[in-house]
Amino acid sequence: MPSPKLAPLELTAEERRVLRGWVRRRKTAQVLAIRSRIILACAQGGTVTAVAEELGVSRDMVSKWRRRFLEHRLEGLVDEPRPGRPRTVGDDQVEQVVVKTLESAPPKGDTHWSTRSMAKATGMSQTTVSRIWRAFGLKPHQVETWKLSADPQFIDKVRDIVGLYLDPPERALVLCVDEKSQMQAIDRTAPILPVLPTTPARMSHDYVRHGTTSLFAALELSSGAVIAEHHRRHRHQEFLKFLKTIDKAVPADLDLHLVCDNYATHKTEAVHKWLLRHPRFHLHFTPTSASWLNLVERWFAELTSRKLRRSAHRSVAALEKDVRAWIKEWNADPKPFVWTKTADEILDSLAAYCRRINDSGH
Structure with a gap:
């Protein structure tokens, strides 16, 4: 059977400018640069096969990004967020750990909270407590010394x-x-x-x-x-x-x-x-x-x-x-x-x- 006729791909002046910029920019990710080349070549009237041969990519790749561009325009060339594991720790739990670290006395007469004692107190894992502390820059195990001068001529000196x-x-x-x-x-x-x-x-x-x-x-x-x-x-x-x-x-x-x-x-x-x-x-x-x-x-x-x-x-x-x-x-x-x-x-x-x-x- 003959291949279905492709929908025409036409670019606005602004889209062409952005695509050429993505191709020329040295810091553009290579995957985005090749997708931009595909769209520019297709816009010049090239067939899927011709564009694939010219750029050294597969026909499926050309078809995919041509279709994505027609559906979503420039935004379609950017990777969509990948599905991942759903978040298991809510904002309330994060707040609980932070507030407890800053405002509550450690258990058993300890001088400071540890990941183990905080995990036991909150019902979370040590890894989760450690991640929360890192995110908020909390380091209960560290202590620094300081001293303010009591010199009555401090300002003048x-x-x-x-x-x-x-x-x-x-x-x-x-x-x-x-x-x-x-x-x-x-x-x-x-x-x-x-x-x-x-x-x-x-x-x-x-x-x-x-x-x-x-x-x-x-x-x-x-x-x-x-x-x-x-x-x-x-x-x-x-x-x-x-x-x-x-x-x-x-x-x-x-x-x-x-x-x-x-x-x-x-x-x-x-x-x-x-x-x-x-x-x-x-x-x-x-x-x-x-x-x-x-x-x-x-x-x-x-x-x-x-x-x-x-x-x-x-x-x-x-x-x-x-x-x-x-x-x-x-x-x-x-x-x-x-x-x-x-x-x-x-x-x-x-x-x-x-x-x-x-x-x-x-």
Whole structure:
């Protein structure tokens, strides 16, 4: 029998524009691009067989998408939602888990809910509870620490230090100064095993201590370069020696603005007298319990993650030599840490956080 006569396929100017766009777009899914080519070829008068041969697809495929286009136009070329398993957990059950997690005390005197205890309390599976928690970003098993500064001059000190970061004085260097004390020379009881395909590097759990050292560091705000030296003790005498090191390292025609914390060694009478004799030094103290304002802490984090955490040293001297070599490499291509938040943004953020924790009833 002869094939039934096909219904004519005609395109509007807008449909032709959209189809050509789907064909040309690099990010279009390939299945949608080939369907668009089929419709464009059919619209030029090509038969099912001719279009199938031209595009290298089956006749059934051409017939299917030609028919779908005639029935639903452009929307017919997009895959329809596939049937799947019907939803078994309703909105009320989801709300029950979320509210219980946030507002109800855990059972049996536990400090927090687990998937097992929540599943038992709600009659759901652990998998369902876990999916709901992930969807709402709930992590009852995790806890973070926080501390707000009680410094009566907190606002003034924040404005002072952030002002230095965002608008440094002319003909001056801003140095973020602190000590990384109690750096331990640690040696593992067995050699560290290197990383392998599918296997991370491995080190023994136990270790041997070989003494400690303190690293005094001054991070230059503008360049990211670091002035540093080791001392075996952590007293005002060592801090004075480090101030003298800074004095020698920086050209005499530049003022020095040092951002420091409130450690007692920074405020002794001996330090105060030395600063009076060296008026180009200006100390700016961070608020108490606000070490995050001192950018050298960010550099200490780099030192820890990139050098100290996975190193092994059999003596303090070996540790100090290794750290000095790492600092030399850092200073060969330093990277400054750019402060972006204004003092007002910081204070507004802290105020919002205080309101939130007060509203929570804690």
